[in-house]
Amino acid sequence: MDAAISVSGLVKSYGRVRALDGLDLRVDTGEIHGFLGPNGAGKTTTLRVLLGMLRADAGQVRLLDGHPWRDAVRLHRRLAYVPGDVVLWEELTGGETIDLLGRLHGRIDEGRRAELVERFALDPGKKVRGYSKGNRQKVALIAALAARVELLVLDEPTSGLDPLMEAEFRRCLARRRDEGATILLSSHILAEVEALCDRVSIIRQGRLVESGTLAELRHFTWTSVTARLERPLDRLEGVHDLEIDGGTLVRFRVDSGQAGRALVRLAEFGLVDVTAQPATLEELFMRHYRQLPEAVAG
Amino acid sequence: MRAGAWVLVRFIARRDRGLIALWIGVAVALPLFNAYSLAALLPTEETRVAFAGMSAGNPITRALLGPVHGTSIESLVAWRSGVQSLLITGLGGLLFAIRHTRAEEDSGRGELVAARPVGRQAVVTAVTVLVAVVNVAVTALLTVGLSLGFGYPPGGTLLFALTVGAGGMAFAACGLLAAQVCQSAALARGAGVGVLVAGLVPGVVVPESWIGIFPAGWPRLAQAYGAERWWVPLMPLAFAAGLTVAVFVLSSRRDLGAGVLPDRAGFTGPVRGRLGSPLALVWRLRGGQVVGWTVALGTAAAGVGWVSASFELATLTRHTLLAIFTYVFCMVVACLTVAGTLRPYTEESRGRAAPLLAAPTTRARWLGGHTALSLGAPVAMLLAVGLGSGAGNALGTGSVGPLLTQVGAALLFVPAAWAIAGVTIAVYGLRPRVAVPVAWAAVVVSAASVALWEAGTIGDTAFLLTPFGYVHPSISSGFVVPAAFVVVAAALVVAGGAGFARRDLLA
């Protein structure tokens, strides 16, 4: 599959702060790609480089079939963006704002726009001054989702949306993907990532630490096992955080790929019941966010 | 590179239609008003000759406006209006340019636009187009108004109007460049207004033969209704074109949000304990600016004091020169006072006051902290002006006399500065949504009344009611007026505080 976005060795510094330090990123055409990382990891900076707002200090960046800085106008016709901090013109109404952004873009699907306004329950006749945070966010989202584009770049697009709107947003995004659009989604909401993303990339301190499908990422983690036995057990090798309750109820974590050995041992004690759970996304990301990049890579 | 510019032109024109109308209206009305009032004041050739002689003898007027070239009514109107008109078209263009470029980037809206298929130079192009439209409109309306309304010769009128319009273009280009170079809109506005003042005031120190290279010299050089040098409007246009090229180069190279001159970096370490009280926070927010401006004013004043010690020109003695400059410094301090006093409005409207006021900080303490600095800052700045100019002059002349006189002269402006701060605090407390325009309008009206008084349109009593009245170098008023200003200021501050305590927060 060809890449909609490919970045390698990207470096960007703000004065002495090195925000991106040799970042690699690949987003395939037609996928929803989750872009994750702790605060200050460099997600917004990466997106701004991709949009040609910041010039890379070093590294290769390719967006669709062009160079994000040199071909900015041509590429921007084919993409839409929702910034991390949505600030609008206070004196315009929501509808006028969407109109303005649409006219600047030039490829707005009016039908889709009307539908989105309805779905997101936005009152387009109100001045932005009078909108709540969530409603401002909706304005930016509608302006982006109504555009006929092949790439959507979204920086924490659901901040401020209520659960109902969040669900609506997920439906819209899934539909856009089914229509063939590529979506790069920076997010801190793991449930959203889990529900939507085909693949994710995790960055930390300006570098890629992990990239793949969620299943692949889980592959490097563990499974939590709870088992009930007929005969009491006192020891179990090759597992973590072993808890034995009254000898016959055991809980432990086992590294992915190692579960078989443990289960064979348990069978020797008369396995009555077993539940196994893959690591939750939270656990997975905590691990990546906390550890040093080297430790994760190794 | 300019894709999207047309959409932006229409958007900005619609968004700012009120401001644009005001800008054109004031720029056109001022010369028409001068034409009307001077005609009423000087109906005959004899009165005009007398007026020209008197003006030539007044060193301040002469230094600011240059020599009178003719005694026809139209020459006098052109002479009188030239610098004023440049000030208005210049200030309008400058602020308009910064408002739609750097200020938009500062707010984050620039990002929303830049992510669309909009060229890197689209915004700059759109602003340039609109500034050009406005200045063409001003030129056309001035020409029509003066030649049809007052029967002035169309040729000279067109030249006068072209000089004004082209000058407006030049200053707007300065604003665009400042917006590219400076990393915040506030810094860009400061730099732009600095250039404007430096461009229009040097008549005081620059000899007549050199004045043409400054904007202040353009109307003098053009001599509408006199020698009529038609190439003069080309100078500002060429200047504007050169700057615009530089702007285009910069805007196509720099990162969004970045400048060439960085804003002062903040502390990265943990916040020190002193920030506990509202006054400490206010100082942290505004203290740097106050200190910076105080030092800058003191230094500039020292330079002026020192230069003027050895200054002697036919009609302009060192005393008058020093007095003029002190007066100009007072006007600068008045502007800085308004800018500083409006800070609580900015804090509140951006939602930065609410978290503090939700914590156990009372409204009175919060506004009190800001007010203390708003009233203290002009005192410090004026003291710096007095000490600087006095010390510089004392150094140059070798006598300490000027030191005391200058400190006294500068501090005399404190009540007026407080009154201006008081007006700002009062509107902020009572009608916050109009605080910014009303506060600045108060300063503009006060400054305009100087021109009106000098032209004889308003009398001494009316002039003394304005903050710039009693400190004018040609007026000595005693202490009743300044004392009255202190009382008025106190009343306004109390009114503002009471209003603020009762009303809803903006955000």
Ligand SMILES: Nc1ncnc2c1ncn2[C@@H]1O[C@H](COP(=O)(O)OP(=O)(O)OP(=O)(O)O)[C@@H](O)[C@H]1O
């Ligand atoms: N304009 C700027 N000037 C200086 N440093 C900056 C600027 N913008 C970002 N940084 C720094 O660059 C680094 C990356 O910031 P970035 O905004 O890209 O992080 P992020 O991953 O988007 O974080 P978040 O999840 O909080 O949005 C941070 O250390 C940040 O402090």
Ligand SMILES: [Mg+2]
């Ligand atoms: Mg971010």
